[in-house]
Amino acid sequence: xxxxxxxxxxxxxxxxxxxxxxxxxxxxxxxxxxxxxxxxxxxxxxxxxxxxxxxxxxxxxxxxxxxxxxxxxxxxxxxxxxxxxxxxxxxxxxxxxxxxxxxxxxxxxxxxxxxxxxxxxxxxxxxxxxxxxxxxxxxxxxxxxxxxxxxxxxxxxxxxxxxxxxxxxxxxxxxxxxxxxxxxxxxxxxxxxxxxxxxxxxxxxxxxxxxxxxxxxxxxxxxxxxxxxxxxxxxxxxxxxxxxxxxxxxxxxxxxxxxxxxxxxxxxxxxxxxxxxxxxxxxxxx
Amino acid sequence: xxxxxxxxxxxxxxxxxxxxxxxxxxxxxxxxxxxxxxxxxxxxxxxxxxxxxxxxxxxxxxxxxxxxxxxxxxxxxxxxxxxxxxxxxxxxxxxxxxxxxxxxxxxxxxxxxxxxxxxxxxxxxxxxxxxxxxxxxxxxxxxxxxxxxxxxxxxxxxxxxxxxxxxxxxxxxxxxxxxxxxxxxxxxxxxxxxxxxxxxxxxxxxxxxxxxxxxxxxxxxxxxxxxxxxxxxxxxxxxxxxxxxxxxxxxxx
Ligand SMILES: Nc1ncnc2c1ncn2[C@@H]1O[C@H](COP(=O)(O)OP(=O)(O)O)[C@@H](O)[C@H]1O
Ligand SMILES: [Mg+2]
Numbered sequence: 360x361x362x363x364x365x366x367x368x369x370x371x372x373x374x375x376x377x378x379x380x381x382x383x384x385x386x387x388x389x390x391x392x393x394x395x396x397x398x399x400x401x402x403x404x405x406x407x408x409x410x411x412x413x414x415x416x417x418x419x420x421x422x423x424x425x426x427x428x429x430x431x432x433x434x435x436x437x438x439x440x441x442x443x444x445x446x447x448x449x450x451x452x453x454x455x456x457x458x459x460x461x462x463x464x465x466x467x468x469x470x471x472x473x474x475x476x477x478x479x480x481x482x483x484x485x486x487x488x489x490x491x492x493x494x495x496x497x498x499x500x501x502x503x504x505x506x507x508x509x510x511x512x513x514x515x516x517x518x519x520x521x522x523x524x525x526x527x528x529x530x531x532x533x534x535x536x537x538x539x540x541x542x543x544x545x546x547x548x549x550x551x552x553x554x555x556x557x558x559x560x561x562x563x564x565x566x567x568x569x570x571x572x573x574x575x576x577x578x579x580x581x582x583x584x585x586x587x588x589x590x591x592x593x594x595x596x597x598x599x600x601x602x603x604x605x606x607x608x609x610x611x612x613x614x615x616x617x618x619x620x621x622x623x624x625x626x627x628x629x630x631x632x633x634x635x636x637x638x639x640x641x642x643x644x645x
Numbered sequence: 646x647x648x649x650x651x652x653x654x655x656x657x658x659x660x661x662x663x664x665x666x667x668x669x670x671x672x673x674x675x676x677x678x679x680x681x682x683x684x685x686x687x688x689x690x691x692x693x694x695x696x697x698x699x700x701x702x703x704x705x706x707x708x709x710x711x712x713x714x715x716x717x718x719x720x721x722x723x724x725x726x727x728x729x730x731x732x733x734x735x736x737x738x739x740x741x742x743x744x745x746x747x748x749x750x751x752x753x754x755x756x757x758x759x760x761x762x763x764x765x766x767x768x769x770x771x772x773x774x775x776x777x778x779x780x781x782x783x784x785x786x787x788x789x790x791x792x793x794x795x796x797x798x799x800x801x802x803x804x805x806x807x808x809x810x811x812x813x814x815x816x817x818x819x820x821x822x823x824x825x826x827x828x829x830x831x832x833x834x835x836x837x838x839x840x841x842x843x844x845x846x847x848x849x850x851x852x853x854x855x856x857x858x859x860x861x862x863x864x865x866x867x868x869x870x871x872x873x874x875x876x877x878x879x880x881x882x883x884x885x886x887x888x889x890x891x892x893x894x895x896x897x898x
Contacts (some may be wrong), residue, residue, distance in 0.1 A: 544745035547696060548759035548811065549735040552727065558758065562749050640749045640791035 420610035424601060425617070433597025434618055440511075440593065441580045444518040448579075449572070451519065452526025457556075459531055470527065477524035483585060486517040490589050514586040522579060529571045533564030565637040573630035577623050584615075594618055648707075649674045649815055649846045650695065655704035657690055664690045666870035668704070672815075672863070675844040679857040679878075682867035683893055688850045691867070692817050695848070696737040697730050708737060709814050735763055738808030742820040744800045746792035746807070752779070753788040756807045764811065771810070778806040782836050798829030802836055809840075816840065818849040852897055858882055866890045 410416060424430055458470035477485075490513050493504040508516075537560050545555040587596035598611040605611075650672035657665040664687045672678045680688050693699040695706055697714035705722065706713045714730055715722035725733075747755050756775040760766045766774075779785050782802040784795075792800055801821055808816060818837065822830040834856050841847065841860045851857065857864050857878055864881040866873045868889050874881055885891045 538745075540741060540743055540745040541747065543698060544739075544741060544747070546698060546731070547734055547737075547739040547741075548807070549731040549763045550759060551731060551763070554762050558762070559747055563747075637749075640751075640793060 415609060416613060417607060417610040420607050421613045421617070424598075424611060424614050427601075429592075429597050429601065430594070430614055430618070433592055433594040434622075436592060437580065437583050437594040438622070440514060440518070440583050440586070440591075441576070443515055444522050444579055444583070445576055447515070447519040448522025449526045449530070451523035452528075453530050455523060455527035456530035456534060459527065460534060474524045474527050477520055480521075482517065482521045482582070483588065485521060486513060486585065486589055489513045489517045510586070510589045510591045513589055514583070514591045518579070518583065518586070522575070525575060526572075529568055529575065530564070532571075533566075533568035534560060536567040537563045562637065566634075566641070569630065569634050569637055573626070573633075576630075577626055580622060580626065581619055647674050648672070649676075649709055650848065651707040652691075652695070653705050655691070655694060655706060656702045657687075657694060657699065658702055664870050665694070665701075668870075668872060670865065670872060670875070672846060672848060674846055676846060676862040677841045677860050678848045678863045678865060679861040680848060680850045680865045680867060681852070681854075681857065681893065681897075682873075686867045687870045688867055689819050692739075692819050692848060692850055695815075695817055696734050696739055698739070700724065708733070713737075731763070735759065735811045736814050738811060738813035738816040740801070740804050740808050740816065740818045740821050742823050744792070744797070744804045744824070746800055746804055748792050751789050751791055752784070752795075752803050755792065755803060756810045759807070760810050775806070775810060778809055779803075781809075781839075782806050783832070796829060797825045798832045801825065801833045805833075805836055805840075814846065816845055816847045818847065818851070820850050820852070822851065822853060854882060854894070854898055866893065868893070 411418070455470045455473055458466040459474075461467060480488075489508060490510070492508055492513075496504055498504060499507055541559055541563065542555060545559045550559065583593055584595040586593055587599060590596065592600070595615050598615040602608045602611040648671050650670070652668055652670040655665050655668040656663075668687075668691055670678075680691070682688050690699055694701050695708065695713065700714065705715070711733065712722075713733055714725055716725055717723075746752075747758070750758065753772060753775055756778060757768065757771040760771040760774070761768050776785065776788060779788055782805055784799060784802055784806070787795060787799065787803070792803065795803065801824075805821075821837065822833050825833065830853070834853065837847070837849065838856075838860055849856075849861075861878050863875055864878045865875040866881060866885070866887070866889075873887050873889055874885065880886075881890065882894065885894060
């Protein structure tokens, strides 16, 4: 058995190659994606273990306070304040949007001016101004202003006025997205102005209003935490009240964080089903 | 035969653009008037003034003996409050080129909306009437479909049923088949022909010369905001007297 024989051995006749159209098709190789995913997972695992193992988080304290009466009271205030501000803000915002799109130049100007003003003032500044309104008007209609404008009222008024400026733009965009022919068809059928708005324009506008409104709702939920500066006992302020006494700052901030996350997730699910409702009759439902 | 539509000296401008330059037109009850004319000649604008979707600058329009959109007050015409205009519109059906069905409402809801909310008819009664209308336009099985699921021809037939639901005295069609694929034009024209046979008074803006020849009692040719000529199809279509009519017909035929 010499090397020579191995070299000179005739190669086996090649198998006839199968035609390309008969071959199995494989997806692109995605080595990069797999590596990236692995790296990210490892980093996540490291972060998670450090969070869980870090004694300073004091998870037992978090658990203790998570459903404590004062935290739940704060959560409840945050929830209803958000609901009230959204409802009033969108009611006022819709009115402003209708003004802005009306044929009346005075109403258009007023609406434009409102949005300009309340989008310019930082919400914190606005809250402090309302909180100190008594300095400008000590009495309103014979009542002492400080009695009229308690912290919760200030929170509702300030947040609503702020919200309405943004809601007006969202609603206006939604209304503009409705084909002009829809209004003409409704007019040709003799539908009253109110009926045209309620039955024809707004339901169709909702399709473009709901996604940004959902963002605003979640933003407002978290944004209400700003009322802690005027001592309204919302979720954050309730947590703060506790840690001012116990000095367990981090665990109580964790309590608030987890609650905000939970509520935000629930709202996300709700938004999905509302979007589906208003997609009725459209080809694209997803 | 009584006059259903009486248009006298109607003028209309958009800014400095004069779109209607003095239109006079009478339509008798039970007759079909087809309006022809090049794009931009003012056909849609004229049709829209008849149900006051467009205000006029001068002139008067009577439908079924009633002045549309205005009230005489001394030596002037004062525009009516919207409520009254809306009431007048329920007696005039309008069918748009692009259907304008309400996409978020089912076919049945589209049709009963005005009878229920404007004419205050009981819903059950309005729905029964709507189903009869759907049968008449050949869409009895589509009552619960959403408009976007229908073909263009089907949508336009629903739009016709929706206009008929108010039992109008007059139907206005603005290029009802211009947005349709060619193979769907016939089904819509058939519905309109059927209405014509039953004596519905109609004004139809269209480019379908064959339809005009078959159905029209009167053909009106408009150009540049004026009525150039009008008469029975055998005259206007076959022996037009005006050069502009001839030029237009030679292009669309
Ligand atoms: N709302 C409007 N504003 C300004 N110009 C218009 C308006 N509606 C129609 N026009 C103009 O009026 C002219 C006639 O339009 P139209 O009545 O739609 O013609 P047609 O239906 O015969 O094509 C066109 O030049 C058009 O651009
Ligand atoms: Mg037109």
